[in-house]
Amino acid sequence: MQGMLIKKIDPQRPPDAERLGGEVVFKAVIDEKGNVESLQMISGHPVLVSPAIEAVKQWKYKPFILNGTPMKVETTIRVTFPGDGKDAQQGNK
Numbered sequence: 701m702q703g704m705l706i707k708k709i710d711p712q713r714p715p716d717a718e719r720l721g722g723e724v725v726f727k728a729v730i731d732e733k734g735n736v737e738s739l740q741m742i743s744g745h746p747v748l749v750s751p752a753i754e755a756v757k758q759w760k761y762k763p764f765i766l767n768g769t770p771m772k773v774e775t776t777i778r779v780t781f782p783g784d785g786k787d788a789q790q791g792n793k
Contacts, residue, residue: 726753730774
């Protein structure tokens with residue numbers, strides 16, 4: 701799904717986590733219109749989960765088309781927060 705991402709919002713690092721790094725991993729369902737329908741956390745530091753959720757819920761994907769019909773799709777989304785406080789990077793599968 702990474703190649704189908706058309707709108708990506710960067711998460712806002714919490715002020716109390718300035719130097720905290722790590723990855724937050726979600727199981728996600730992308731609906732027929734390309735919206736993030738649901739997120740289930742798989743792993744991640746509790747302080748980073750909320751800002752990651754807020755950002756990812758705003759992401760937009762190209763609809764997944766199967767035999768000409770838009771379909772829901774389940775995917776894994778990874779949001780990475782570098783440990784030095786630099787801007788967060790996101791990736792997904």
